[in-house]
Amino acid sequence: MTDRRRAILTGAARVIARRGVRGLRVADLAAEAGVSTALVYYHFKDRPGILRHALAFIGDRADRYTGAGEDGHGTGGGTGERDGTGDGEAPRPSDPRRLLERTLLLEFQDLPEVRENSTAWGELRAHSVFDPELRDELASAGAAWVAEVAGHLAEVCPAAPDGAVTAAAERLTALLEGLSVRWLSGLLPLEHARGLLRESIAVEVGRLGL
Amino acid sequence: MTDRRRAILTGAARVIARRGVRGLRVADLAAEAGVSTALVYYHFKDRPGILRHALAFIGDRADRYTGAGEDGHGTGGGTGERDGTGDGEAPRPSDPRRLLERTLLLEFQDLPEVRENSTAWGELRAHSVFDPELRDELASAGAAWVAEVAGHLAEVCPAAPDGAVTAAAERLTALLEGLSVRWLSGLLPLEHARGLLRESIAVEVGRLGL
DNA sequence: GTCTATAAAGCGATAGAC
DNA sequence: GTCTATCGCTTTATAGAC
Numbered sequence: 001m002t003d004r005r006r007a008i009l010t011g012a013a014r015v016i017a018r019r020g021v022r023g024l025r026v027a028d029l030a031a032e033a034g035v036s037t038a039l040v041y042y043h044f045k046d047r048p049g050i051l052r053h054a055l056a057f058i059g060d061r062a063d064r065y066t067g068a069g070e071d072g073h074g075t076g077g078g079t080g081e082r083d084g085t086g087d088g089e090a091p092r093p094s095d096p097r098r099l100l101e102r103t104l105l106l107e108f109q110d111l112p113e114v115r116e117n118s119t120a121w122g123e124l125r126a127h128s129v130f131d132p133e134l135r136d137e138l139a140s141a142g143a144a145w146v147a148e149v150a151g152h153l154a155e156v157c158p159a160a161p162d163g164a165v166t167a168a169a170e171r172l173t174a175l176l177e178g179l180s181v182r183w184l185s186g187l188l189p190l191e192h193a194r195g196l197l198r199e200s201i202a203v204e205v206g207r208l209g210l
Numbered sequence: 211m212t213d214r215r216r217a218i219l220t221g222a223a224r225v226i227a228r229r230g231v232r233g234l235r236v237a238d239l240a241a242e243a244g245v246s247t248a249l250v251y252y253h254f255k256d257r258p259g260i261l262r263h264a265l266a267f268i269g270d271r272a273d274r275y276t277g278a279g280e281d282g283h284g285t286g287g288g289t290g291e292r293d294g295t296g297d298g299e300a301p302r303p304s305d306p307r308r309l310l311e312r313t314l315l316l317e318f319q320d321l322p323e324v325r326e327n328s329t330a331w332g333e334l335r336a337h338s339v340f341d342p343e344l345r346d347e348l349a350s351a352g353a354a355w356v357a358e359v360a361g362h363l364a365e366v367c368p369a370a371p372d373g374a375v376t377a378a379a380e381r382l383t384a385l386l387e388g389l390s391v392r393w394l395s396g397l398l399p400l401e402h403a404r405g406l407l408r409e410s411i412a413v414e415v416g417r418l419g420l
Numbered sequence: 421g422t423c424t425a426t427a428a429a430g431c432g433a434t435a436g437a438c
Numbered sequence: 439g440t441c442t443a444t445c446g447c448t449t450t451a452t453a454g455a456c
Contacts, residue, residue, distance in 0.1 A: 004421080020340045022232035026450065036423055041451060043421090119339060126336035128395040129329060130230045139397055170398075171406050174388030175381060182384060185338040187349055196381050203413055214439080236432065246441055251433065253439090 005043050005053075008033045012054035013061075017116040021051065021123045048133065055134065058120045059141050100152035101201055104172060107180055108194045119184055125177065146173050157208035168204040175200055215253050218243045222264035223271075227326035231261065231333045258343075265344075268330045269351060310362035311411055314382060317390055318404045328390055335387065356383050363418065370418035378414040385410055 011033035015024050026047060030037045044050040093099050107118055128134040150169035157165065179197055182188035221243030225234050236257060240247045254260040303309050317328055338344040360379035367375070389407055392398035 002421095018340075020232070020337075022230070023340060025448090027448095037450085038424080038452080039422055047450070122336065122339065125391055125395065126332065127230075128397075129332065129391065130228075130233060132396070135396060138395070142392075142397060167406060167409065171385060171410055174392060174406070175385040176388070177391065178384030178386070178388035181335055181339065181387065182352075185335065185348070186342070186345060187338075187352060188380075196377060196384070199377065200381055203417055207413055212439095235430085237430095247432085248434080248442080249440055257432065 004035065004039070006057075008035065008040055008043060008050075009054050009057040012050060013058050013116060013120055016054065016058075016123055017119040021120075021127045024051070026050065052133075052137070055120070055124050055137060058117060058124075059137070062117050062121070096152060096155035097205070100149070100156055100205075101198065103149065103152055104176055104197060104201060105194055107176055108183065108190055108197070110190055115184070118180055122177070122181055122184060142173075146170055149173055153205070153208065156205055160208035164208060168208060172197075172200060172204060214245070214249070218245065218250055218253060218260075219264050219267040222260060223268050223326055223330060226264065226268075226333060227329040231330075231337045234261070236260065265330070265334055265347065268327055269347075272327050272331070306362060306365035307415070310359070310366055310415075311408065313359065313362055314386055314407060314411065315404055317386055318393065318400055318407070320400055325394070329394055332387070332391055332394060352383075356380055359383055363415070366415055367418035374418055378418060382407075382410060382414060 008029065012024070012029050015029045015032055019025075019028070024047075026037050026040055029050070030040050033040075040050065044053055093102060107114070124134060124138060128138050146166070146169045149172055150165050153165045153169055154160070154162075176197060179188065179193045183190055183193045218239065222234065222239050225239045225242055229235075229238070234257075236247050236250055239260070240250050243250075250260065254263055303312060317324070334344060334348060338348050356376070356379045359382055360375050363375045363379055363382075364370070364372075386407060389398065389403045393400055393403045
């Protein structure tokens with residue numbers, strides 16, 4: 001991918017995080033990237049094309065930041081390095097229980113990059129209710145994200161049956177998304193959201209049998 | 211409220227469910243209601259006015275259908291009568307555990323009215339991330355909805371401390387919203403969503419101490 | 421590849437008759 | 439209260455020069 005394409009997609013991510021998928025104007029995005037609208041159309045054909053590529057771009061970025069590529073994608077996930085669990089600069093704790101918690105709590109950080117990715121992904125999800133075109137991409141990203149969480153869960157609770165682990169991962173990721181919307185819209189303080197999620201992790205792990 | 215106003219708002223609810231809040235076009239809504247666009251503006255001033263009234267209308271409707279007015283609003287809730295828990299036409303089971311389950315599972319029914327309300331409320335939530343104007347309405351509706359669930363939980367688990375009950379209600383409602391988005395966008399089959407939610411209810415109730 | 425300029429369409433909102 | 443007709447701004451998308 002060329003630098004210009006990347007610049008345009010970066011601008012698109014910013015605009016989506018600020019105004020939403022349906023608030024995205026090609027002119028805004030072009031201004032954000034410092035190019036003309038014509039160039040945007042040259043590279044991405046039309047508005048749906050811009051959206052498709054922007055969302056794939058945002059997903060990739062989340063992948064890199066969550067350090068996926070081993071057992072999952074983490075596309076619903078957040079960005080950045082510090083997660084408040086006390087592991088500082090260390091990217092991947094070896095304790096599986098900590099790793100699980102870290103993976104899920106990455107979403108809840110008040111860093112611009114995290115907010116941007118979380119907001120954009122939330123928008124993608126919300127928009128997919130009305131736009132079937134987005135569902136394929138979303139379905140695979142969501143499945144990978146559930147699989148990653150399930151992988152961590154299985155490491156923490158080796159004795160648990162597969163079905164129960166998957167169900168727990170589905171509940172945890174769905175809960176995370178519900179909490180995320182509330183946080184991003186200012187209805188739930190960040191620390192409260194983190195606390196609720198942490199407690200649910202404890203509940204699910206306890207249920208699966210530590 | 212006059213019949214015409216009601217007809218317009220009913221049309222608005224349908225259009226919002228089909229195209230989303232941000233996809234609502236005044237012309238579509240007018241066509242749906244069988245009136246001219248001018249009449250829509252005559253009754254509701256402008257687009258934001260339409261939206262405000264439409265969302266209040268949808269909220270009221272959800273209230274009536276969930277049978278609220280006793281200890282909460284249930285504004286996140288669904289519509290209709292049958293909930294699949296086996297109580298058929300009986301609107302309010304007396305067993306508190308059943309009542310709790312029923313309240314939450316009302317959201318997950320494949321009836322046009324339920325989909326319409328769920329979709330519209332999901333849209334309201336998603337939109338509030340970008341539109342602070344909607345937050346007040348959403349905050350009070352959300353608080354009432356959490357309070358209703360917490361009330362049922364407290365009845366099921368009288369010994370549990372208040373804080374734990376509220377936290378459980380917050381987790382259950384947030385989970386419900388996360389599952390709802392996945393269901394509405396076709397990523398999660400209805401029965402699967404119901405199963406996951408039911409299991410979480412069981413988990414939370416078990417944790418609070420039956 | 422990138423720009424300026426502009427066509428074409430979409431959409432919110434109003435005027436004025438009835 | 440309700441309609442038809444239309445105005446004017448916004449936004450998508452393209453033409454054509456460089």
